[in-house]
Amino acid sequence: MTGPHGLAPTGRGVLVSGLASDAHTWNLMYLQLLIEELGHPVTNLGPCVPDELLVGECLRRAPGLVVLSSVNGHGTQDGLRLIRALRRHGRLATTPVVIGGMLGITEEGREERVRQLLAAGFDAVFENGTDAVALFKDYVGALTGDRHAAS
Amino acid sequence: MSGFADFVAQQAAAGRLVVQPRMGFATPEEMRAGLIATKSAAATTVGTVTVDSYTRVGDLAAARTALRRGAGLNGYPLATHDAATTRRMLDGVRDDTFPVQVRHGSAAPQHIFAASLRAGLDATEGGPVSYCLPYGRVPLEVSVRNWAAACRLLARTRDLGARPHLETFGGCMLGQLCPPGQLVAISVLEALFFRQHGLDDVSVSYAQQANADQDREAVLALRRLCTELLTPLGIEWHVVVYAYMGVYPTTDEGAHGLLARAAELAVTTGAPRLIVKTVAESRRIPTVRENVAALEHAAAAARSAAGPHDATADSQTYAEARALIDAVLGLGPDLGDALVTAFRRGLLDIPFCLHPDNAGRSRSYLDADGRLRWAELGSLPLRHLVGTRAARPVTSTELLGALAFVRHRYDREALEASPTRRLT
Numbered sequence: 180m181t182g183p184h185g186l187a188p189t190g191r192g193v194l195v196s197g198l199a200s201d202a203h204t205w206n207l208m209y210l211q212l213l214i215e216e217l218g219h220p221v222t223n224l225g226p227c228v229p230d231e232l233l234v235g236e237c238l239r240r241a242p243g244l245v246v247l248s249s250v251n252g253h254g255t256q257d258g259l260r261l262i263r264a265l266r267r268h269g270r271l272a273t274t275p276v277v278i279g280g281m282l283g284i285t286e287e288g289r290e291e292r293v294r295q296l297l298a299a300g301f302d303a304v305f306e307n308g309t310d311a312v313a314l315f316k317d318y319v320g321a322l323t324g325d326r327h328a329a330s
Numbered sequence: 331m332s333g334f335a336d337f338v339a340q341q342a343a344a345g346r347l348v349v350q351p352r353m354g355f356a357t358p359e360e361m362r363a364g365l366i367a368t369k370s371a372a373a374t375t376v377g378t379v380t381v382d383s384y385t386r387v388g389d390l391a392a393a394r395t396a397l398r399r400g401a402g403l404n405g406y407p408l409a410t411h412d413a414a415t416t417r418r419m420l421d422g423v424r425d426d427t428f429p430v431q432v433r434h435g436s437a438a439p440q441h442i443f444a445a446s447l448r449a450g451l452d453a454t455e456g457g458p459v460s461y462c463l464p465y466g467r468v469p470l471e472v473s474v475r476n477w478a479a480a481c482r483l484l485a486r487t488r489d490l491g492a493r494p495h496l497e498t499f500g501g502c503m504l505g506q507l508c509p510p511g512q513l514v515a516i517s518v519l520e521a522l523f524f525r526q527h528g529l530d531d532v533s534v535s536y537a538q539q540a541n542a543d544q545d546r547e548a549v550l551a552l553r554r555l556c557t558e559l560l561t562p563l564g565i566e567w568h569v570v571v572y573a574y575m576g577v578y579p580t581t582d583e584g585a586h587g588l589l590a591r592a593a594e595l596a597v598t599t600g601a602p603r604l605i606v607k608t609v610a611e612s613r614r615i616p617t618v619r620e621n622v623a624a625l626e627h628a629a630a631a632a633r634s635a636a637g638p639h640d641a642t643a644d645s646q647t648y649a650e651a652r653a654l655i656d657a658v659l660g661l662g663p664d665l666g667d668a669l670v671t672a673f674r675r676g677l678l679d680i681p682f683c684l685h686p687d688n689a690g691r692s693r694s695y696l697d698a699d700g701r702l703r704w705a706e707l708g709s710l711p712l713r714h715l716v717g718t719r720a721a722r723p724v725t726s727t728e729l730l731g732a733l734a735f736v737r738h739r740y741d742r743e744a745l746e747a748s749p750t751r752r753l754t
């Protein structure tokens with residue numbers, strides 16, 4: 180599936196990454212396949228990506244979408260630190276950046292986590308237990324103006 | 331104080347399976363409460379201090395910040411609490427009847443080993459391969475150097491009368507979809523690496539996979555290889571079984587069913603120690619209570635399981651593991667160098683592993699019975715042993731299906747056993 184979806188903004192490619200403290204990779208591999216199947220080229224930075232490396236890669240590649248995943252329970256702390264660092268760069272002020280997975284060590288507090296992450300500059304948060312993957316596909320579809328991506 | 335392995339050996343001699351949690355909490359109070367509850371569970375237990383992810387990757391500043399703000403940590407920040415705090419946390423809990431092991435997951439573990447030893451803890455786990463490739467981006471070569479230094483640090487405590495113990499994590503790797511022959515091989519190779527760097531008291535791990543017969547074959551192969559390769563070097567060893575390390579069932583019944591199979595695996599293969607998983611595994615860090623329930627459930631399942639098979643039989647898993655081990659040992663006398671070369675040449679190659687030092691040319695699949703098989707070998711020296719099938723690229727849905735094979739089977743069984751319950 181490539182072709183008409185090569186439209187802005189993800190025509191510049193999607194960057195998939197784990198966060199600084201998170202070693203899990205099956206989530207990253209899954210997201211890469213999923214996004215490729217939606218028709219977008221993916222660069223996968225892998226797990227345990229330090230903030231500076233991730234910011235540097237965003238500046239260098241100017242991706243159309245940044246997809247972050249964390250499941251180790253530190254996602255909110257790591258995500259907040261990272262998004263603040265990213266948004267400090269004028270060139271990354273409007274880059275779409277989303278995060279998902281298991282973002283805390285308890286199931287409680289999900290709403291508060293989502294609120295904090297959105298307030299700090301994430302464009303969308305897809306925490307588990309909320310049909311995250313279907314909502315994410317809708318989001319990517321809307322971003323690229325591709326109505327079929329969500330199906 | 332007698333050592334970790336001495337305790338396991340005593341219990342094994344008395345016919346009791348030792349069960350152990352994967353437990354770690356941020357504060358010394360919670361950690362102590364968790365250890366006390368483990369100790370007093372209705373089971374033969376050893377304690378665990380599982381270290382948080384910031385400490386694992388060496389970001390001690392983030393661990394400190396999280397502690398100060400009361401933000402949740404996914405383990406005990408062993409290198410951030412000072413040694414006196416950790417000693418107080420353990421005081422009167424850790425003793426001859428209740429050894430405690432530190433579990434971490436770091437490719438640069440020197441600070442964790444040092445902090446453990448300062449707190450009097452001399453049992454831990456990991457390995458230069460198994461705590462590198464699945465755990466981030468540290469180059470394998472660097473991990474090998476770090477682990478050599480860490481092993482020597484631990485070994486030196488023998489001079490002070492300690493009984494240091496180190497367990498390989500090689501039987502787990504990415505938790506799922508690695509054919510058992512390679513898990514067994516890496517576990518044995520890591521034990522030999524520990525020995526090269528001065529340790530002679532080890533345990534070797536194997537993580538339950540998706541087919542009970544294949545798992546039994548794997549643990550027996552592991553025991554046979556240890557008898558052949560570790561015993562002659564004077565290494566004391568035992569096998570530790572990990573309850574399933576992949577995507578876990580979501581129902582309580584499914585989770586307990588899978589854990590019971592793991593306990594039976596340990597008993598029927600003569601493995602004296604089992605590390606459990608809880609009903610919360612699929613969702614979040616488990617509570618103390620959920621850990622105790624898992625320990626007691628596993629102990630009960632072990633009591634009704636039948637005794638061990640002998641470990642001398644030939645098997646496919648044995649043949650694959652032996653071929654991989656021989657290929658690595660043939661690369662030269664230094665096992666660290668040999669491991670690095672082996673991964674560079676693809677003589678060891680973990681399916682689906684994203685680490686840059688993994689060749690990434692091997693592929694595996696689960697057959698209809700849940701047996702793990704090779705789809706592509708890349709350069710693995712197994713052509714004489716394994717028929718492969720042409721692998722085509724997997725889709726996201728197929729990957730998820732393979733990862734969730736065990737979850738679905740155990741959740742379905744649970745549902746069928748109690749039809750009034752609905753899956754959530």
Ligand code: B12
Nearest residue numbers: 202203204205206248252279280284315505578611614615
């Ligand atoms: C396999 C596994 C491991 C393997 C990982 C190997 C590897 N390289 O990937 C090993 C054994 C190494 C491991 C280690 C650890 N793990 Co682990 N692990 C798991 C396990 C069993 C399965 C994870 C998995 O592979 N899932 C398959 C993928 C495809 O699913 P997923 O990750 O859930 O992702 C899905 C969704 O979350 C979603 N999603 C994820 N990200 C995103 C992002 C976006 C944008 C969207 C839309 C969706 C999305 O999409 C995916 C498909 O549905 C889970 C428990 C479980 N789920 O059963 C624990 C689990 C994730 N691990 C956990 C922890 C804490 C750790 C450790 C810190 C050790 C510890 N303290 O217990 C270390 C990690 C060290 C570190 N530095 O981070 C906890 C996290 C707890 C929490 N969040 O509250 C879990 C839940 C277990 C538990 N209950 O304690 N782990």
